[in-house]
Amino acid sequence: MPLHLYNTLTRQKEEFKPLHEKYVGMYVCGPTVYGHSHLGHGKSYVAFDVIVRYLRYLGYKVTYVQNITDVGHLLGDTNEGEDRLLKASRLEQKHPMEIAEHYTRSYFEDMDALNVLRPDISPRATGHIVEQIEMVKELIAKGFAYEANGSVYFDVHKFHDYGKLSGRTVGELEAGARVEVKSEKRHPADFALWKKADPEHIMRWPSPWAEGFPGWHIECSAMSMKYLGESFDIHGGGLENQFPHHECEIAQSEGATGKPFVKYWLHNNMVTVDGQKMGKSLNNFTTLKDAFKKWKPETIRFFILQSHYRSTLDFSDEAVDAAGKGLDKLGNTVRTVRERMKSATDPGTTAPIDLARHKAAFLAAMDDDFNTPQALAVLFDLSREVNQFLAAEASPSLSSLQHIDALYRELAETILGLTFDDTRGDSSDALILDGLMGLILDLRKDIRAQKMYALSDKIRDTLKAMGIVVEDKKDGTTTWRKGQ
RNA sequence: GGCGCCGUACCCAAGUGGUAAGGGAGAGGUCUGCAAAACCUUUAUGCCGCGGUUCGAAUCCGCGCGGCGCCUCCA
Structure with missing residues (x-):
């Protein structure tokens, strides 16, 4: 169409x-x-x-x-x-x-x-x-x-x-x-x-x-x-x-x-x-x-795109908070895909996801007077399938992950202008942050290996209070990202 | 007073003739040292109300109720 x-x-x-x-x-x-x-x-x-x-x-x-x-x-x-x-x-x-x-x-x-x-x-x-x-x-x-x-x-x-x-x-x-x-x-x-x-x-x-x-x-x-x-x-x-x-x-x-x-x-x-x-x-x-003092600019952008441009959008803290959580959900999927790409190889398990179908649905929504709420719904549907795939497969193929990543870049980033890479940067501060987080998580890993959970939880809680979310994955790895 | 728009679950919000998307919140479960994330199940027999058209209406028409915009600078 x-x-x-x-x-x-x-x-x-x-x-x-x-x-x-x-x-x-x-x-x-x-x-x-x-x-x-x-x-x-x-x-x-x-x-x-x-x-x-x-x-x-x-x-x-x-x-x-x-x-x-x-x-x-x-x-x-x-x-x-x-x-x-x-x-x-x-x-x-x-x-x-x-x-x-x-x-x-x-x-x-x-x-x-x-x-x-x-x-x-x-x-x-x-x-x-x-x-x-x-x-x-x-x-x-x-x-x-x-x-x-x-x-x-x-x-x-x-x-x-x-x-x-x-x-x-x-x-x-x-x-x-x-x-x-x-x-x-x-x-x-x-x-x-x-x-x-x-x-x-x-x-x-x-x-x-x-x-x-x-x-x-x-x-x-x-x-x-x-x-x-x-x-x-x-x-x-x-x-x-x-x-x-x-x-x-x-x-x-x-x-x-x-x-x-x-x-x-x-x-x-x-x-x-x-x-x-x-x-x-x-x-x-x-x-x-x-x-912007209260929410990330990306959250505001996402909040705006969740309603149609010709509809009114009612602003409230509750509504923006909810949008922020939705954006995080999408971002978690994308970041996980990118994380898994680092260790993935070919051949591996191919994702049983019809990417072309999702892309077509997304574009159909955009073709209909720029229906961004509908387009976002398509991205959430895609995310669910991707998450299912990632949860079920220990060794997804690199090419599958690359195709998924490319689709998010094309639809979410290029067209909607959303951004997901909020943890890394190339400024000197970002490099220092990366290094420090690597050090902290490495030490925490040793602490957890010794089952000193009170201390490891304190590290996680303190970082959380500073706006850094630490997540221990099932496979033993730990990731971090900036929160709201 | 004139012109126009809107009313969908606890909240936000798509859908405008074919039998209610998506997000958040809530409930139960799986996984995990825990937490988080993720996944599964669940939450509107009904879309402001009443009539009408139709095989079929949240969607079209009429009336009513409620809210809003423009007519003044404003994204």
């Missing part, structure tokens, strides 16, 4: 057919960098990371663009509203660009920890003011936008497809209670392309209209089309950006070019806490940095 994905634009699953064979242009709305990233960001970017990884696995050459929004959006729909970056700037007594740089680094640090591959291009909004201004000029020239008092607005009545992504109509929007009427605008639903800056506004650029800053939605249109072309394959983002952000992007982009903007719109759902959305404005978020 070929890859199918759910397209918000058509509200159904569609077979994926890129605009150009073997090439995929993909843009995902990145973070606004005025604070540390939280679990919600984690869910979003892990989800799109898996999508990129899977497209590449299928053989597509993917250009993945994800912006960094380093110019603030206003808090409210009025000129009096303060933008978020400026607010952080004032609170932290730093220049806005310093704030942006600081949290951009923080963002990548967290994403690296989650094993999220970096985008091919991470364009900054402030680095593309020229492109944004050019686009606004084009929209004015084509009659889609108008200037009012130094600001420029998009006239939603001029773009007849407005509402096609979110399923709304301009009429509904104007009847809606929450659309604020602003005198500068011709219609309440019109949105800003360029805003004239107040005298105290720090981030400002010259423009043909008034010195000011770009509107809320124009950066994504300008940057995505600059790097991916006027029409491209996939645009992703959080569900909450479907309207108005993405709706406005379509209007601006298609208004300016007269061409279809994006073929497939993908939206990921929210992380919730007690059933409520985790968000910056609700102040109920857990930052990734805080989560």
Whole structure:
């Protein structure tokens, strides 16, 4: 079955057919960098990371663009509203660009920890003011936008497809209670392309209209089309950006070019806490940095992949703990396979496991709109069979183990981005740790041989308290690994 | 008020017409000096409720109840 994905634009699953064979242009709305990233960001970017990884696995050459929004959006729909970056700037007594740089680094640090591959291009909004201004000029020239008092607005009545992504109509929007009427605008639903800056506004650029800053939605249109072309394959983002952000992007982009903007719109759902959305404005978020103090980043990634990207994911300590144990279960199998490979030879007992069947089931799950929970279930099924094999066979063949290991690498590591080798590294500290653990376990082996179990148990318990799990295997060997 | 989504075991969570995946937790067992890991057995005759369509529904339709998202910056 070929890859199918759910397209918000058509509200159904569609077979994926890129605009150009073997090439995929993909843009995902990145973070606004005025604070540390939280679990919600984690869910979003892990989800799109898996999508990129899977497209590449299928053989597509993917250009993945994800912006960094380093110019603030206003808090409210009025000129009096303060933008978020400026607010952080004032609170932290730093220049806005310093704030942006600081949290951009923080963002990548967290994403690296989650094993999220970096985008091919991470364009900054402030680095593309020229492109944004050019686009606004084009929209004015084509009659889609108008200037009012130094600001420029998009006239939603001029773009007849407005509402096609979110399923709304301009009429509904104007009847809606929450659309604020602003005198500068011709219609309440019109949105800003360029805003004239107040005298105290720090981030400002010259423009043909008034010195000011770009509107809320124009950066994504300008940057995505600059790097991916006027029409491209996939645009992703959080569900909450479907309207108005993405709706406005379509209007601006298609208004300016007269061409279809994006073929497939993908939206990921929210992380919730007690059933409520985790968000910056609700102040109920857990930052990734805080989560990493409690759980391994791999656990957070696994937790995220245990639910579908279009489903909400309810966060609780209990749920993440459970995910961590599940990941350990998978990891134990993989690590045991790798351990056994060291002493295995050919010929030996061949594993009676249909690896091709498991692989096909895994890929079928991924082909069905990136169903990672289903794909993980396949890995657990595989693990059970592998564990049965390992438990029953004293001398499994090396080639069997290699095939099993290769499958985990292909599916779990390459596609899902999970990692299992957490005990070894090549830093000098890791080498010292390896050496020390070897020494301790060697001594403990002698102690156990003398049946001094109280002492050997004390060593094991103490290491456990330090976060190192020691396991005595049935065959007399002892292994260790870092725990949660 | 408008648009939309969701409600599956103690918890998390797939499944969207063919007779309930997976993980965690719990119970019993095997193995082990013990512990852990692993394996085996077990835990929803039922998927919010009530109707309807169908040979057949958790899955489709209607009504009701409960929860949530968007309409304002937000992954």
